[in-house]
Every structure is written in C-alpha cells, then in structure tokens.
Amino acid sequence: TLGRGDRQLFTALDGAALEQVHRLTSQDVGNLAWAAAKLEMKDFSAIDKLCEESVNRGFANFQLQHLAQLAWALAKLHQSPGMEGTLTVERRDALAGIAQAARG
DSSP: OOOGGGHHHHHHHHHHHHGGGGGHHHHHHHHHHHHHHHHTTOOOTTHHHHHHHHHHHTTTTHHHHHHHHHHHHHHHHHTTTTTOOOOHHHHHHHHHHHHOOOOO
C-alpha cells in the first residue's frame, strides 16, 4: 500500500482517475476509494466522480468485495477530521446503491 510520503503520486492518480473515470473497472473504483480512505485523502476529488459513475452504471459488475471497499472508504472518509457531518449527494446516492446492489 501507499505510504504517507506518496501523496504526490496519489494526487497524480486523482487527476488520472478524474480523466478516465468512465474506463475504470469496479475493482479500480474499489481500490482507489480504499487507498484514498486509508491515506485519509480528504481532498481526493475523484471520489465523488467515482461514486457518480458507479451509480450511473447501476453498480453493474461490482462484486461484493468492491461494494464493501467503496462503502468502507466512504464511511472512513466521512469520519476523517474535518469531514464529520459532510456527505455529498454523490456519496449518499452511492451508499444507497451499494445497499441495494448488495441485496441482489
């Protein structure tokens, strides 16, 4: 996993993810969200775009692992210092979609 010293690399990944969000697989979405949360990257701007794209796809091809990674990441980022009580529309919709997709 990335260490705290790799924030510059992750910032570059953020930009690439924003540009290529429509090409990312469900595994890519889960892994990027997990890494952003693990590093407490509150400023990871692609997270809302990842959520929006996942909702638009109806979480098609998401395995339970990817759903769990995204849900955990959203919860972790929501609890990061300075982020308490902030839940964007994209994140709220993604959490609702994850719950529905997990039910099958």
